[in-house]
Amino acid sequence: MTYEQFITKVQESFPEISKEQCGRFQEMTPLYEDWNSKINVISRKDIDALYEHHILHSLAIAKYLKERCPDIYESFVYGGVTVLDLGTGGGFPGIPLAILFPKTHFTLCDSVGKKIMVADSIAKSLKLRNVDTVNARAESLAGPYGYVVSRAVASLEEFYPWVKGKFSKGILYLKGGEINEEIAAMMGCFKMRQGSVQTWQVDSWLTDEYFEGKFVIHIER
16 A cells, blocks of 8 residues: 555544644654664565555544444544553554554553554654653553553453553444454453453454454453
8 A cells, every 4th residue: 555545544433633734644664674684573565555454544533433432532533632642663553543542641561672663753853742652561650540451462351451440431442353252251351341342353444455354352440
């Protein structure tokens, strides 16, 4: 996917996006290509699909909120929440979301030092004043944050205890696979109320076969 194809898709979905924000998305490719030549933070075979497999995938959280949870979407637009991106790796989904929502503050956290070094460098290169980075494990974070976002760092049953007590509103988790089994296991283990977990198919927005079986999972407090 070229930058032109990418930004056309983004502008169709988020027409309020500014030229400055578009420019930051365009700057991401050379920054990640440069870092990836030094540190394998993104799969070598996947770096050419950065816009589609990483940036748009991250923005699926925003698309879900805009379609299904407009009140929450507005709170991200106007800066009414704080967000923790746990297991951010090189900055996903946190950095694309921070570009889209410049009034919302994002804390990007990863326990692997070299990965958070990349995320920190790219956030600074993009002049994202709404991003902080921290090299830590979830257990050491004070919290609470409004929301936790993450991209498939573990099964839901494993992930939930890491962030329990760290959020006041909800979790927005990008995940694929047998999610119904994972959701049932998590809800049973942690005695979560019925109706507290919503799912949204990413391929209802992004039609490439790569996104088949991938979901935004919204866990409400």
